[in-house]
Amino acid sequence: MAEKKQEVELRIEKVWERREEFLALNPSGQVPVLEVSGGPMLSDSVAITEYLEEVYPDPNLLGRHPEARAETRRLVSWFDQKFNSEVTAMLVHQKITKRLLSLGEPDSMAIRAGNGNIHMHLEYVAWLTEDRRWLAGDEFSLADIAAAAHFSCVDYLGDVPWDEHPRAKDWYARIKSRPSFRGILGDHIPGYPPPKHYADLDF
Amino acid sequence: MAEKKQEVELRIEKVWERREEFLALNPSGQVPVLEVSGGPMLSDSVAITEYLEEVYPDPNLLGRHPEARAETRRLVSWFDQKFNSEVTAMLVHQKITKRLLSLGEPDSMAIRAGNGNIHMHLEYVAWLTEDRRWLAGDEFSLADIAAAAHFSCVDYLGDVPWDEHPRAKDWYARIKSRPSFRGILGDHIPGYPPPKHYADLDF
Numbered sequence: 552m553a554e555k556k557q558e559v560e561l562r563i564e565k566v567w568e569r570r571e572e573f574l575a576l577n578p579s580g581q582v583p584v585l586e587v588s589g590g591p592m593l594s595d596s597v598a599i600t601e602y603l604e605e606v607y608p609d610p611n612l613l614g615r616h617p618e619a620r621a622e623t624r625r626l627v628s629w630f631d632q633k634f635n636s637e638v639t640a641m642l643v644h645q646k647i648t649k650r651l652l653s654l655g656e657p658d659s660m661a662i663r664a665g666n667g668n669i670h671m672h673l674e675y676v677a678w679l680t681e682d683r684r685w686l687a688g689d690e691f692s693l694a695d696i697a698a699a700a701h702f703s704c705v706d707y708l709g710d711v712p713w714d715e716h717p718r719a720k721d722w723y724a725r726i727k728s729r730p731s732f733r734g735i736l737g738d739h740i741p742g743y744p745p746p747k748h749y750a751d752l753d754f
Numbered sequence: 755m756a757e758k759k760q761e762v763e764l765r766i767e768k769v770w771e772r773r774e775e776f777l778a779l780n781p782s783g784q785v786p787v788l789e790v791s792g793g794p795m796l797s798d799s800v801a802i803t804e805y806l807e808e809v810y811p812d813p814n815l816l817g818r819h820p821e822a823r824a825e826t827r828r829l830v831s832w833f834d835q836k837f838n839s840e841v842t843a844m845l846v847h848q849k850i851t852k853r854l855l856s857l858g859e860p861d862s863m864a865i866r867a868g869n870g871n872i873h874m875h876l877e878y879v880a881w882l883t884e885d886r887r888w889l890a891g892d893e894f895s896l897a898d899i900a901a902a903a904h905f906s907c908v909d910y911l912g913d914v915p916w917d918e919h920p921r922a923k924d925w926y927a928r929i930k931s932r933p934s935f936r937g938i939l940g941d942h943i944p945g946y947p948p949p950k951h952y953a954d955l956d957f
Contacts, residue, residue: 579832605823618794625798
């Protein structure tokens with residue numbers, strides 16, 4: 552929304568409470584949900600981002616040609632599905648969700664797996680940006696936003712080994728310096744402060 | 755592809771073998787992958803279907819307006835993510851994948867969960883088609899294709915309780931009678947025949 556210079560009012564939804572009013576908005580019970588003022592109530596991140604591309608096409612975050620858009624969408628799915636199940640879900644679920652919901656001790660096997668899996672993804676970011684300026688091509692896109700969303704969640708836990716992956720770190724430094732990313736870096740989970748480098752542009 | 759009257763040559767990829775030539779085409783190691791003759795190599799089902807919509811817009815399988823397209827995409831995600839994890843993955847993984855790959859006995863708890871979860875999805879199909887002709891609206895769309903793909907996998911196992919959900923059954927009967935669906939219903943897993951009603955249009 553910030554990249555498209557659209558104002559948005561953020562609201563927290565504790566999805567695990569399965570509030571009836573929220574389930575009426577989105578029967579899947581998941582976030583994100585976007586209420587467009589004077590417009591529809593949308594849910595699902597792909598449906599929402601594609602809608603925003605259609606209704607607010609400037610700046611273009613998908614790509615100019617069908618093939619470029621396919622590459623952006625492939626990478627969005629890479630991070631939202633593959634990275635999520637191999638890294639984010641393992642680490643965030645074990646370290647944050649379990650603590651917030653008092654679901655017991657973190658599973659050290661899952662944490663070790665997440666910490667191991669992230670290296671392949673950092674190498675993939677490095678490989679992609681070897682001859683592209685951004686992940687899906689020379690223009691900043693939804694692929695960078697999806698990837699940065701996941702990396703920032705894991706970085707909040709201090710679990711991204713940036714120093715072992717300088718090229719991926721360079722990509723993430725460019726993400727962090729975008730004005731659209733400032734608010735995200737200032738957002739904190741009460742009682743769980745991020746490491747010092749988290750919001751530091753020179754990390 | 756059949757809905758768009760595009761010819762396609764199907765090839766089987768045993769993804770669990772992680773063939774190097776295949777990983778070079780799609781480093782995520784997943785299907786589907788589409789090689790467009792004289793065009794790009796695409797992967798990820800969302801990236802592929804959106805590409806096909808852009809390049810072969812007739813018939814339109816997404817919807818005519820941004821809001822209608824958002825509804826189609828929301829439902830594609832519903833079936834490919836939510837239905838998949840709650841139903842397809844549980845039943846197909848336990849009953850087929852484990853057997854094909856000699857991964858041990860099926861887990862009866864997972865099977866029971868999948869068999870329980872499917873009722874809510876059948877009720878959701880019934881609810882959606884109460885005042886819509888197809889799942890995302892009055893026109894046949896990618897939402898119907900995604901849903902039918904998952905239901906047909908589970909139906910191949912004989913695990914869809916159609917008779918308890920007559921309205922969902924009516925929707926699926928209309929899917930089965932589409933010419934585009936014939937080839938799918940004729941496709942069999944060697945050594946694992948489907949139940950008699952599987953390909954029957956009057957089931």
